[in-house]
Amino acid sequence: MNYIGFDVGGTNLKAALVNGAGVILAEEKMKIARIEDQSALAHTLVEMCRGLCAAAKIPLEQVASVGVGVPGAIDIHTGTILYSCNLPLRSVPLRKLFHRELSMPLYLENDANCAALAEYFAGAGQGSKRFITVTLGTGIGGGIVHNGKIFHGANGMAGEVGHMTIISGGTPCPCGRRGCWEQYASATALKRMTAEAIECRPDSVLARVVAENDGHVSGQSAFIAARLGDETAITVRDQYITYLAEGIMNIINIFQPDTLAIGGGVSNEEDASLLLPLRRRIEQESMPVNRDKRTRLVRAELGAKAGVIGAALLGKKKRI
Amino acid sequence: MNYIGFDVGGTNLKAALVNGAGVILAEEKMKIARIEDQSALAHTLVEMCRGLCAAAKIPLEQVASVGVGVPGAIDIHTGTILYSCNLPLRSVPLRKLFHRELSMPLYLENDANCAALAEYFAGAGQGSKRFITVTLGTGIGGGIVHNGKIFHGANGMAGEVGHMTIISGGTPCPCGRRGCWEQYASATALKRMTAEAIECRPDSVLARVVAENDGHVSGQSAFIAARLGDETAITVRDQYITYLAEGIMNIINIFQPDTLAIGGGVSNEEDASLLLPLRRRIEQESMPVNRDKRTRLVRAELGAKAGVIGAALLGKKKRI
Numbered sequence: 080m081n082y083i084g085f086d087v088g089g090t091n092l093k094a095a096l097v098n099g100a101g102v103i104l105a106e107e108k109m110k111i112a113r114i115e116d117q118s119a120l121a122h123t124l125v126e127m128c129r130g131l132c133a134a135a136k137i138p139l140e141q142v143a144s145v146g147v148g149v150p151g152a153i154d155i156h157t158g159t160i161l162y163s164c165n166l167p168l169r170s171v172p173l174r175k176l177f178h179r180e181l182s183m184p185l186y187l188e189n190d191a192n193c194a195a196l197a198e199y200f201a202g203a204g205q206g207s208k209r210f211i212t213v214t215l216g217t218g219i220g221g222g223i224v225h226n227g228k229i230f231h232g233a234n235g236m237a238g239e240v241g242h243m244t245i246i247s248g249g250t251p252c253p254c255g256r257r258g259c260w261e262q263y264a265s266a267t268a269l270k271r272m273t274a275e276a277i278e279c280r281p282d283s284v285l286a287r288v289v290a291e292n293d294g295h296v297s298g299q300s301a302f303i304a305a306r307l308g309d310e311t312a313i314t315v316r317d318q319y320i321t322y323l324a325e326g327i328m329n330i331i332n333i334f335q336p337d338t339l340a341i342g343g344g345v346s347n348e349e350d351a352s353l354l355l356p357l358r359r360r361i362e363q364e365s366m367p368v369n370r371d372k373r374t375r376l377v378r379a380e381l382g383a384k385a386g387v388i389g390a391a392l393l394g395k396k397k398r399i
Numbered sequence: 400m401n402y403i404g405f406d407v408g409g410t411n412l413k414a415a416l417v418n419g420a421g422v423i424l425a426e427e428k429m430k431i432a433r434i435e436d437q438s439a440l441a442h443t444l445v446e447m448c449r450g451l452c453a454a455a456k457i458p459l460e461q462v463a464s465v466g467v468g469v470p471g472a473i474d475i476h477t478g479t480i481l482y483s484c485n486l487p488l489r490s491v492p493l494r495k496l497f498h499r500e501l502s503m504p505l506y507l508e509n510d511a512n513c514a515a516l517a518e519y520f521a522g523a524g525q526g527s528k529r530f531i532t533v534t535l536g537t538g539i540g541g542g543i544v545h546n547g548k549i550f551h552g553a554n555g556m557a558g559e560v561g562h563m564t565i566i567s568g569g570t571p572c573p574c575g576r577r578g579c580w581e582q583y584a585s586a587t588a589l590k591r592m593t594a595e596a597i598e599c600r601p602d603s604v605l606a607r608v609v610a611e612n613d614g615h616v617s618g619q620s621a622f623i624a625a626r627l628g629d630e631t632a633i634t635v636r637d638q639y640i641t642y643l644a645e646g647i648m649n650i651i652n653i654f655q656p657d658t659l660a661i662g663g664g665v666s667n668e669e670d671a672s673l674l675l676p677l678r679r680r681i682e683q684e685s686m687p688v689n690r691d692k693r694t695r696l697v698r699a700e701l702g703a704k705a706g707v708i709g710a711a712l713l714g715k716k717k718r719i
Contacts, residue, residue, distance in 0.1 A: 152686065209553045221653075232655025233529045234692035242686070243649035245567050247583070247642060256648065256684045263567070322567060328576065329563035333541075333653060335552025364576045366472065366562070372554035 080143040081135075083128050084391025086190060087111065087149045089165040092123070095384070096131040096142070097391045101201030103384065105135035111166065120168075121176030128181065144184040144394025147173060148193035148386050155235055158187045186393035190386050191238060192229045194342065194379075195222025197389030202380035203340040211336045212379055213240060213327065215298075215343035219261040223334070227396060241265065245325050260329075263322035266298040266345050269315075273301045276315045284309035298345045302352050320353070324360035331374045332366060342379030354378065400463040401455075403448050404711025406510060407431065407469045409485040412443070415704070416451040416462070417711045421521030423704065425455035431486065440488075441496030448501065464504040464714025467493060468513035468706050475555055478507045484573075506713040510706050512549045512558060514662065514699075515542025517709030522700035523660040531656045532699055533560060533647065535618075535663035539581040543654070547716060561585065565645050580649075583642035586618040586665050589635075593621045596635045604629035618665045622672050640673070644680035651694045652686060662699030674698065 081104065086093040088111065095106040107127055114120050124145070132139050151163030158174025174185045188196075195204070195212040204210040204224060214220040219241030223230035230237050241261035242254050249258025262268055274296045277286045285304035289296050301319065304312030327339065346353070358376050365373055381388055401424065406413040408431065415426040427447055434440050444465070452459050471483030478494025494505045508516075515524070515532040524530040524544060534540040539561030543550035550557050561581035562574050569578025582588055594616050597606045605624035609616050621639065624632030647659065666673070678696050685693055701708055 233657035233694070234655050236686050237653065237655040239652040239686055242652045243563070244645045245564055247565050247645050254684075254686070325564045325567050329649070330653070332559040332562045333557065333650070335554050335557040337553035364574075366556050366559055366574070374553070 081137055081141055082391035082394050083131055083142055083145045084193070084387045084389065084393070085124060085127070085145070085147045086193070086386035086390055087147060087163075087166065087168075088190075088386075089150065092127075093384075093387045094124075094127045094131060095387045095391060096135050096137065097388055099395065101197060101381075101388045101392055103388065104137065105131045106387070107131060107134070117168070117171045117173070118176060120171070121173060122180065124173075124177055125180040128183075139183075142183065144186060145177070145181075146186045146188065146193070146390035146393030148188055148190035148390035150190045152236060153187045153189060155187055155231065158185055160187065184394055186390075188229065188390065188393055189222075189235070189238075190390075191220030192222040192231075193387075193389030193393065194220065194381075194385035195224050195238075195389065196229060196392055197381050197385040198340050198342075198379050199224040199227070200392050200395065201388060202385065203377045204338055207336070207338040209334065209336040210338050210340070211238075211240075211330060211334060212340045212342055212385075213330070214379070214385075215264065215266050215323075215341065215345045217265060217267050219265050219326070221330075223336075240326065240330055243326065243329060245322065245329070260322070260326040264319065264326055266343060268322070269298050269301065269319050269345060270296045272315050272319060273312075276301075276311050280311045283311035285312040285315070288312075299348070302348050306352070316352070317356075320356050320360075324357050324364075327357065327376070328361065328364050331361065336374055337372075338375045338377060340377050340379040342382070342385065346378050401457055401461055402711040402714050403451055403462055403465045404513070404707045404709065404713070405444060405447070405465070405467045406513070406706035406710055407467060407483075407486065407488075408510075408706075409470065412447075413704075413707045414444075414447045414451060415707045415711060416455050416457065417708055419715065421517060421701075421708045421712055423708065424457065425451045426707070427451060427454070437488070437491045437493070438496060440491070441493060442500065444493075444497055445500040448503075459503075462503065464506060465497070465501075466506045466508065466513070466710035466713030468508055468510035468710035470510045472556060473507045473509060475507055475551065478505055480507065504714055506710075508549065508710065508713055509542075509555070509558075510710075511540030512542040512551075513707075513709030513713065514540065514701075514705035515544050515558075515709065516549060516712055517701050517705040518660050518662070518699050519544040519547070520712050520715065521708060522705065523697045524658055527656070527658040529654065529656040530658050530660070531558075531560075531650060531654060532660045532662055532705075533650070534699070534705075535584065535586050535643075535661065535665040537585060537587050539585050539646075541650075543656075560646065560650055563646065563649060565642065565649070580642070580646040584639065584646055586663060588642070589618050589621065589639050589665060590616045592635050592639060596621075596631050600631045603631035605632040605635070608632075619668070622668050626672070636672070637676075640676050640680075644677050644684075647677065647696070648681065648684050651681065656694050658695045658697060660697050660699040662702070662705065666698050 221240030246258035541560030
């Protein structure tokens with residue numbers, strides 16, 4: 080059977096038609112800003128479903144279900160978008176609107192949970208029974224797949240690992256708390272730390288690396304300059320990894336997943352710079368359990384397409 | 400049916416015979432130090448089983464199973480104590496030793512998980528589907544009961560909420576990490592903060608309260624003096640509640656339990672001093688979800704007997 084997934088992002092609306100193994104058979108994307116209101120959103124989804132089927136030469140009847148990943152709070156039972164951080168979506172009865180035009184099962188899910196489900200079915204989490212993904216981006220997204228099901232908690236909002244405080248009273252977070260992990264370990268945080276270091280040390284190799292990148296501070300800048308031996312960059316990188324390890328260890332001590340996958344651009348750094356030092360920290364700080372039962376730290380495998388693949392695969396298994 | 404539970408503590412070995420509702424029918428305790436070695440431990444458990452049955456006038460055949468709660472790491476599958484923090488127990492094949500003398504199902508479990516299970520079956524967690532207990536004592540114990548089962552994670556060590564960092568690089572913890580929650584929000588931490596405040600302000604009401612308690616700093620001292628309006632005590636109390644709220648909010652943002660119960664001596668403080676300010680923080684800092692779906696913060700109900708009751712009830716339901 081085939082499945083269609085949508086990933087509603089701050090900039091783009093991505094869509095894909097995948098088979099049961101999560102392999103993309105057709106894909107499409109458009110600027111989200113072109114969609115005027117919630118009725119238009121539902122209508123666009125229906126149109127894109129038809130378009131994807133036409134492109135893949137698969138009749139609509141051979142699509143089992145449609146899934147939509149949304150950055151924000153959703154009610155999975157009613158298929159309603161409750162609110163979204165970066166989009167003007169408030170109380171959108173998406174399933175109802177969609178069903179006016181197309182009677183096909185439609186599932187809604189938080190986008191980080193979709194990414195976790197995609198990795199579970201088709202990526203780094205295959206075979207895992209206690210699986211967690213941590214995606215380092217603008218914020219930190221978390222998704223938990225427990226015994227093959229998305230772990231929703233009592234209200235559908237579980238897995239917000241980015242909003243655990245790792246520094247009591249620390250940097251204010253838009254969520255209303257202070258010292259949230261994503262203020263220290265997201266890609267955004269790494270860029271901020273890099274920019275601050277350059278301001279203090281304008282003569283550093285780090286500053287030169289950024290200057291050569293048209294003055295653009297990226298999540299890679301500190302890693303690149305650190306590999307060139309720059310002390311300023313090494314300090315930034317090591318501090319970043321310390322913060323990252325802090326939150327990962329918290330998750331491990333609470334959940335003890337068998338596998339924890341890190342995704343997002345930062346996760347593409349080479350093993351020696353990122354995964355190996357993180358694994359050393361886990362080794363040092365884990366509760367004493369048998370070595371073979373320690374959490375396996377891996378890189379997520381599906382990259383930026385995890386969201387849309389996972390949204391598609393929402394229909395693959397009963398989720399609650 | 401009836402069940403026997405043991406709670407292996409740093410000082411006492413507690414035992415109880417309970418009915419299926421968790422009501423204690425007979426109980427017993429002894430100094431753990433009197434037990435010489437692991438064979439003697441197993442033998443003592445068998446003897447106490449017989450003693451409890453005699454006291455309650457219930458034949459051994461009417462006891463379904465025996466459960467043992469241990470402060471440390473255990474292998475629930477083999478029934479082995481892997482290690483314990485405060486006791487000289489390393490790799491103790493307790494089930495095997497016990498079965499040499501008595502052929503009755505024996506379950507082993509971490510003591511904080513036992514406490515959570517007791518509250519789930521017979522206390523503050525009845526009816527909860529996503530239940531967490533946080534016990535404020537020497538450290539902070541955590542237990543998770545998910546859909547009626549103890550949440551073990553991949554290796555039996557899940558729920559160590561006391562060992563999540565809330566202050567990166569903070570106070571060293573015996574677990575090997577720094578800034579663990581239990582260094583700031585356990586009863587021990589509260590006493591330390593109280594003692595430090597008295598040292599700075601020997602003329603405070605707080606100092607007088609402690610002096611009148613034979614110089615003994617307790618987990619109540621700051622709460623008592625704060626109710627008398629003492630600024631020093633109010634600062635200590637409010638800082639303590641801030642730390643406590645920090646960790647509780649972390650747990651909520653990750654797990655979204657429907658009910659979170661706080662236990663341990665500190666939890667006996669009156670609502671106005673403890674539960675109400677904590678609930679206000681939860682209200683302010685929760686992810687935006689419907690009010691009726693927010694985590695309910697309550698006081699644990701079974702007190703110091705939760706451990707032994709929960710150990711007994713381990714046999715009540717399949718646990719894995």
